[in-house]
Every structure is written in C-alpha cells, then in structure tokens.
Amino acid sequence: MSKQIHTQSLPQHFLSKTRHISVAHSPDADDLFMYYALNFGWIDSDLVRFSACARDIQTLNDATLRGEYDISAISFALYPLVCDDYALLRTGVSFGNGYGPKLIKKRTTTLKKDFKVALSGAHTTNALLFKLAYPHARIVYKNFLDIESSVLSGEVQAGVLIHESILSYDESLVVEAELWDIWCDLNKRNLPLPLGGMALRRSLPLTIALECESLLTKAVEVAVHNKPLLSRMLTERNLIRVDSQKLETYLNLYANADSITLSALQLEALDVLFHLGFSAGLYPQPITAQQYMLPREYLTQRYS
Incomplete structure (x- = not known):
C-alpha cells in the first residue's frame, strides 16, 4: 500500500x-x-x-x-x-447493506405488469435495478422529494423512495419491494x-x-x-x-x-x-x- x-x-x-x-x-x-x-x-x-x-x-x-x-x-x-x-x-x-431504496405504493393499489412508476432519475442506481426487475413498467422521472406525493395523488401507481425518504412516509403507503432484495437476487453473493x-x-x-x-x-x-x-x-x-x-x-x-x-x-x-x-x-x-x-x-x- x-x-x-x-x-x-x-x-x-x-x-x-x-x-x-x-x-x-x-x-x-x-x-x-x-x-x-x-x-x-x-x-x-x-x-x-x-x-x-x-x-x-x-x-x-x-x-x-x-x-x-x-x-x-x-x-x-x-x-x-x-x-x-x-x-x-x-x-x-x-x-x-441489508437496506436501500424502497418501491412503495398505496395500500389499496394492485400493480399491473405495466404500472406507472416515479423514479428519481434515469441514471440513478435505483433506476438501473428497477429496470432490470420491472422491464414493462412505465417510468416517469421526478425530483426525489416529489415521489411520495406523486404516489399519494394518483399521478403514478408506485414510486421508488431514496435518501431520507426511506425513513418515514405516509401511513397509507406500503412497501411493494425492497431494492436490496432485487440487488441480492441479481448478484447472488450478498454484496453491499x-x-x-x-x-x-x-x-x-x-x-x-x-x-x-x-x-x-x-x-x-x-x-x-x-x-x-x-x-x-x-x-x-x-x-x-x-x-x-x-x-x-x-x-x-x-x-x-x-x-x-x-x-x-x-x-x-x-x-x-x-x-x-x-x-x-x-x-x-x-x-x-x-x-x-x-x-x-x-x-x-x-x-x-
């Protein structure tokens, strides 16, 4: 060294x-x-x-x-x-490491194959993993601070929360998928x-x-x-x-x-x-x- x-x-x-x-x-x-x-x-x-x-x-x-x-x-x-x-x-x-961005939706929403989703940017890591896991979803890009409100308003059926947004969100929302789990399925090695x-x-x-x-x-x-x-x-x-x-x-x-x-x-x-x-x-x-x-x-x- x-x-x-x-x-x-x-x-x-x-x-x-x-x-x-x-x-x-x-x-x-x-x-x-x-x-x-x-x-x-x-x-x-x-x-x-x-x-x-x-x-x-x-x-x-x-x-x-x-x-x-x-x-x-x-x-x-x-x-x-x-x-x-x-x-x-x-x-x-x-x-x-055991955690990461979260795909959230309303508790009452059932996601179809081509559901509309808000992501924080085309070149983010969460977007890469999301696209691999959900190739048929319809993506719109939002400032990460606006993703939760886009789901609550019904503009999109789901959204990926990042940064501090993963710590707390409206009680009407639930986690559809953890991107950590998607990552683990893709890498097979439990890597960070x-x-x-x-x-x-x-x-x-x-x-x-x-x-x-x-x-x-x-x-x-x-x-x-x-x-x-x-x-x-x-x-x-x-x-x-x-x-x-x-x-x-x-x-x-x-x-x-x-x-x-x-x-x-x-x-x-x-x-x-x-x-x-x-x-x-x-x-x-x-x-x-x-x-x-x-x-x-x-x-x-x-x-x-």
Missing part, C-alpha cells in the same frame, strides 16, 4: 499557487455530512480550495455528463458513461448495494487530483469520527431535512466507516453493478472500478 501524501511533502513550487476546485454534492444528509468537515474548515490545504454547491442527484448526474464540475457526487450507475472523462474516487461512498460515490475530472493535473482525493478522504474520516458534533452543527444551521433522531439513523446507514474508502468487497459490488448494466445494454463497454481510479503511488514514486 502506498503511503499517504500530504502537501508538506511536495516541492515548494507546487505550493505557490492555490487551485480552486468546484465540488457538487446532493443536499441529502449523508453528502452534507461527508462534505461539511471541509466547509467548516476542519480540513485545509495550501494546494487547493473547494467551492461547493448542492443539487439533487439526477441534476448532478446530468451535470457530470456535461462535464460541469471538477468533482461531483454521482450515482454509481452513471459512472460507466463518464469513465473516460472522470476518475472514480475512493471516498465519499454510500452503500446499502452500491448507491453513490464521487467522480473527479480527469483534466485536472494529477498532483491536484490526488490532493483532492486525500483531502476528501480525510474530511469523511474526520466527519465519521466526530459525528455527534458535526451532526449538531448541521442541525443547528438548518441544513438537514430531518430531526436529530432520524439524522442519526440515516447517517448510520449511509455515512459511516464504510464511506471513508472503498473496500475490496465494495469494489467487487461495483464491478457486479457495472456488469449488470453492460449485460443489459446500458453501457457501451464493460469496465471494472479499479482500472478507473487515481494512481496513488504516483507522488510517492515521483518525489521519493
């Missing part, structure tokens, strides 16, 4: 200019939690400065397809479509469910790219190790859509020690997801996650 690279180990000419990096993340609690250690100044660098914006996940997916941000949170299911232009970062990842990660523009200089990954990794690590304090700061600033109890529950699910850096098991799960998408004709070529990550050994070898 290559050793960690910090700015103080770099030659002085690399520290003379600060690079401004745009970072986009979703406004849901796990992304805010993982990013805000940087925003609060707990992690700093002489090499880069981050400027952030928050957008819903499909907006971020579409923006990444257009190459708008230096770094962006994305749905893992999008990544094979942008792998030539963006590296896959090892940090800031969200996986389900890949949901979201971060991608970095390949046109950035490699030294800058590696510094960004190092800083973001440290930010997630610091956030996880200081969860009560950071959670309270986010809540006090009205940055979170749920109360403190639901926030704790949600962060335990999606922003935890498993979010700091990709594990071998998570990499295996990503490769399965990418294979499923390629086999279904959704991606132009087969890929594996490891081949599209930043070479962390670069600075160690260059300056050793």
